[in-house]
Amino acid sequence: MFTALNKSYVRNIALSMLCLISQPAMSDVSPLKLTEDDVIKLVQSQSLNYQEIENRNLTSEFTYQALNGSYRLNLNFDYSLEKDKTESVSTFAIPDSDKTKKTLILNKRFYTGTATTFEYTNVDYDSNTANYAQNYYTLGLEQNIYPYIFSNSEMQVLKAAKTEVERTRLQTDIDLLDNTKDVLALYWRVQASQKSVQENEDLLKKYGRLVANVKSKKANSYASAGEVEQALAEYETRKQTWLEDRNTLLTNLQQLKTALNIPTEQQIELTTPQNTVKPLPAKFQGDVKALRRYKVQQLKTESAVASFESTSMKDHPKVSVYGKYTGQGLDPSQSESFNEMKDDPKDKYIVGVKLDYFFGDDLNKAEKQLRRATQEVELARFARAEGDLKLQIENTRQKLENAYANVETTQNVVKYRTEAVKQLNVTYFQGRTDISFLIDAFNKKIQAEVAAINALGNYTTTLLEYENLVR
Numbered sequence: 484m485f486t487a488l489n490k491s492y493v494r495n496i497a498l499s500m501l502c503l504i505s506q507p508a509m510s511d512v513s514p515l516k517l518t519e520d521d522v523i524k525l526v527q528s529q530s531l532n533y534q535e536i537e538n539r540n541l542t543s544e545f546t547y548q549a550l551n552g553s554y555r556l557n558l559n560f561d562y563s564l565e566k567d568k569t570e571s572v573s574t575f576a577i578p579d580s581d582k583t584k585k586t587l588i589l590n591k592r593f594y595t596g597t598a599t600t601f602e603y604t605n606v607d608y609d610s611n612t613a614n615y616a617q618n619y620y621t622l623g624l625e626q627n628i629y630p631y632i633f634s635n636s637e638m639q640v641l642k643a644a645k646t647e648v649e650r651t652r653l654q655t656d657i658d659l660l661d662n663t664k665d666v667l668a669l670y671w672r673v674q675a676s677q678k679s680v681q682e683n684e685d686l687l688k689k690y691g692r693l694v695a696n697v698k699s700k701k702a703n704s705y706a707s708a709g710e711v712e713q714a715l716a717e718y719e720t721r722k723q724t725w726l727e728d729r730n731t732l733l734t735n736l737q738q739l740k741t742a743l744n745i746p747t748e749q750q751i752e753l754t755t756p757q758n759t760v761k762p763l764p765a766k767f768q769g770d771v772k773a774l775r776r777y778k779v780q781q782l783k784t785e786s787a788v789a790s791f792e793s794t795s796m797k798d799h800p801k802v803s804v805y806g807k808y809t810g811q812g813l814d815p816s817q818s819e820s821f822n823e824m825k826d827d828p829k830d831k832y833i834v835g836v837k838l839d840y841f842f843g844d845d846l847n848k849a850e851k852q853l854r855r856a857t858q859e860v861e862l863a864r865f866a867r868a869e870g871d872l873k874l875q876i877e878n879t880r881q882k883l884e885n886a887y888a889n890v891e892t893t894q895n896v897v898k899y900r901t902e903a904v905k906q907l908n909v910t911y912f913q914g915r916t917d918i919s920f921l922i923d924a925f926n927k928k929i930q931a932e933v934a935a936i937n938a939l940g941n942y943t944t945t946l947l948e949y950e951n952l953v954r
Contacts, residue, residue: 515745526662530742600623636792669742784865807832808830879949893931903928
């Protein structure tokens, strides 16, 4: 039996184990340090949105390959064994025959509107009444005459699909950089939020000391009317702002983790940005028609024109000429039958003309109207593409220059606000400055610090936008 001491000892061990189990495991994972370059690398390596944009090429590539697949060399092989014990109508006899048949067929279509066929067949027949072996081959050729010599609908569809592959590749490159710019803008929002939290934490401590000093002045009857209340009100206001900034920071951090496909539990540590900025690039002086965005619109227009032409020819009759040649060998011996087919075949020739036409094709009429409208829209866009792109480059350039100038301006404001706080802090404690001026200086310094971060982030993202535009 357990003594009271033993029971107490066991109970203490159980409680200790329970405490250890209930405590969360300490994470061995160190915080993920992120710089601007790190963000760009992570976007390109693991961002789901980035991967989704990259995969857009697969859709257009599949469409093109599916259409182009009809021009591949096609092979078909058929082997059959037939056992026949049905009664004869004329003799009421049961022939009890075995027939083995092997057929090899090769088909190939060409972009010229030509279709070729090669067929080889071997038949081995064995029964109680007759035995023979048959070998024959057939060469077939078909050539589309109309409307191929004017416009081949299939070729126009294939051309449109191939053009879409080229356009999608260019558009994907543009969209990937735009996605990188968007994530980078989110990174700078986190930087600004973090700076605001840090500055408010520091200012909250200063306001705490200020409240203590003002209360001391009041105890000694040196404080002005309402001075303590002003300090206390500003302290509480700053605490509220700090809490709001923390929530904003957490929200922005979670959005950044989602954009970069980083686990929620992973801690992130942002590297303090440098005040140095990249220099302004030279103004674009090249040919707008060589830029990717212009080429994208050009390819979209070509695709729309080809799609309309393919549809407009569908309601025309299709006229083709064709010819077939068959060589045959027939003999009781399999080898003799094959040699006869090869050396002295019993041949057959066929030539002909085919006409295909569909009546009352309302579906094609509706498609034709849609393709015509799409073509007109893309032609209109292409007509103004050069002018629109030039204007967009000029506007973005002006936006970039303003952002660059704003970086220097905001950094100067931070310098001046910092110096103003130092001087007003001294004169206030000397009794030569009202507390409201000191509070205002504190608040404006924080605003300047955050504005400087935002200006730096705005210039960085605008620079990426401009570079993406003039490629």
